[in-house]
Amino acid sequence: MRLGVIDIGSNTVHLLVMDARHGARPVAQASDKTTVRLMRYLEPDGCISDEGVAALTEAVERAAEVGRKHKTEATMALATSALREATNGPEVLAALSELAGVPIEVLSGKDEARLTFLAARRWYGWGAGRLLLLDIGGGSLEIATGVDEEPDVALSLPLGAGRMTREFLYDDDPPEPRDVDRLRKHTRAVLEDAVGPVRKAPAPDHAVATSKTFRSLARLAGMPRDVLGPGTRWRMLRAHLEDWEPRLARLSSTDRTVLPGIGPGRALQIVAGAVVAEEAMRALDVEEVEICPWALREGAILQHLDRL
Numbered sequence: 001m002r003l004g005v006i007d008i009g010s011n012t013v014h015l016l017v018m019d020a021r022h023g024a025r026p027v028a029q030a031s032d033k034t035t036v037r038l039m040r041y042l043e044p045d046g047c048i049s050d051e052g053v054a055a056l057t058e059a060v061e062r063a064a065e066v067g068r069k070h071k072t073e074a075t076m077a078l079a080t081s082a083l084r085e086a087t088n089g090p091e092v093l094a095a096l097s098e099l100a101g102v103p104i105e106v107l108s109g110k111d112e113a114r115l116t117f118l119a120a121r122r123w124y125g126w127g128a129g130r131l132l133l134l135d136i137g138g139g140s141l142e143i144a145t146g147v148d149e150e151p152d153v154a155l156s157l158p159l160g161a162g163r164m165t166r167e168f169l170y171d172d173d174p175p176e177p178r179d180v181d182r183l184r185k186h187t188r189a190v191l192e193d194a195v196g197p198v199r200k201a202p203a204p205d206h207a208v209a210t211s212k213t214f215r216s217l218a219r220l221a222g223m224p225r226d227v228l229g230p231g232t233r234w235r236m237l238r239a240h241l242e243d244w245e246p247r248l249a250r251l252s253s254t255d256r257t258v259l260p261g262i263g264p265g266r267a268l269q270i271v272a273g274a275v276v277a278e279e280a281m282r283a284l285d286v287e288e289v290e291i292c293p294w295a296l297r298e299g300a301i302l303q304h305l306d307r308l
Contacts, residue, residue, distance in 0.1 A: 002029065003304065004072035005297040006063045006100055010038050010082040010138025010162050011212075012265075013059035016297040017070045022305045026298065032066040034059035035265040038082040039138060039162040047088040056092065060099045076300055077104040080112055081139030081160065109156020113142035115299030117151045120208050122302055123294045129205030132198070134280055134289060135296075136213040136273055138162035141280060145201050153197045157190055159280075161213050161273035169272055174252050183275050191283040198284060207286045209236075210295035212266060213273035218291045219261025220244055234291040238281045245274040 001021055007014045014033045020026035036059050041052025048056070060077075067075055077100045083089045084106050097104045107115070117133050124131065133151070135142040139160035144151035168183040169175040209218075215234070221244040222236030248256060253267040262270055281289065 002071060002073050003301050004067040004070070004075040005300050006060065006067070006075065006077040006104075007297050007300075008056070008060065008077065008079040008083060008096065008104065010080065010140075010160055011269075012036060012138075013056065013063055014297065015063035015066050016301075017067060017072055018298075018301055020301055020305055022308060026301055026305075030066065030070045032063060034062055037138070037162060037265075037268075039160075039166045042082070042086070042166075045087060046085065048082075048086045048092055053092055053095075056096060057099060060096050064100050074304075075100070075102050076304060077102050078296070078300060079104050079106045080137060080296075081109065081156075081158075081163075084108070085139070109140055109142065110154045112137075112140070112296060113144040113154035113156055114151060115303060116142055116210055116296045117144040117146065117154065117299070118149050118302055119294035119296070119299035120210065120292045121146075121149050122298075123292055124206060124208065130202055132204035132207045132284065132286065133292075134207070134209045134214070134277070134284075134286075135211045136161055136209075136276055136280075137211055138269075141276055143195065143198055143280070143284070145198055145204060153201055155194060155198065157194055159187055159190055159276045161269040161276065164272035164276060165269040173268070174250055175271060177249070180249050180271065180275065183272060184279060187276055187279040188283070191279060195283050207284075207289045208292045209277075209289040210292045213270070214277060214289070215291055216261040216263075216266050216270060217241060217244075217274055217277055218289075220248075220259055222291070233293075235288055236291070237288050238278065238286065241274060241278050241281070245271070245278055248274055 017030040018026040141159040144154040146152040218234035218236040221240040256267040
């Protein structure tokens with residue numbers, strides 16, 4: 001069965017097409033991504049501006065068309081924190097659902113964490129033992145831990161890289177050191193209040209991270225772990241991230257694009273992402289993470305196959 005997932009996130013609208021059947025590993029056939037950076041279109045009253053709606057409309061139309069070209073038999077559409085929280089989210093979602101050709105499922109933060117955890121569990125298998133998962137999106141940070149396919153604890157915190165850039169680092173490029181310090185203090189306070197249930201859980205056997213933010217940081221501050229089939233798997237030490245984060249903050253977003261792993265679509269918000277990643281690893285006493293190539297979209301497909 002050829003399945004498609006349209007993921008309407010805070011930073012991108014991303015289509016993933018996979019050939020999948022129950023009991024077999026899904027195989028990616030196509031991927032198409034449009035950078036929207038929805039956080040920049042949020043008005044003071046919390047609604048998405050007309051310009052933002054137009055950008056979303058164009059991106060979803062493109063994703064639906066690419067899915068048709070690849071002859072998907074079924075398509076799922078997911079929306080995460082930015083649309084979930086927008087005051088005009090229901091009206092925007094209704095219009096986008098018509099363009100996508102399917103109803104758009106608005107995921108709660110806990111569901112984002114749960115589906116991403118499912119993808120990581122299937123990728124690493126039971127032999128990985130207890131997993132601790134970290135995922136930084138544009139609008140939120142997801143944390144989950146557990147030994148089964150359903151996590152024991154699943155959290156979603158408003159610490160996404162796009163959100164934190166807009167709230168703390170938007171005025172200056174490169175950001176002022178005092179603004180980076182404000183972001184760090186805010187991140188620590190949010191984590192301190194929220195991660196108690198994760199700390200109380202048994203220590204993980206394996207700490208993994210997903211999302212483009214973590215992948216970009218690992219390309220920059222991490223190291224290849226090994227080669228498993230196609231592509232290199234990356235791991236990242238917190239000590240290396242701590243070394244790179246202040247250097248990133250001293251560069252403009254244009255200068256960051258010459259660094260490995262930091263493309264134009266990620267350069268503006270990578271400093272905020274690095275601060276959140278570093279503080280999350282510190283709060284959970286994680287010295288090293290391995291980058292998992294599967295995340296929310298793969299988790300949605302796996303759940304769909306399980307339900308068939």
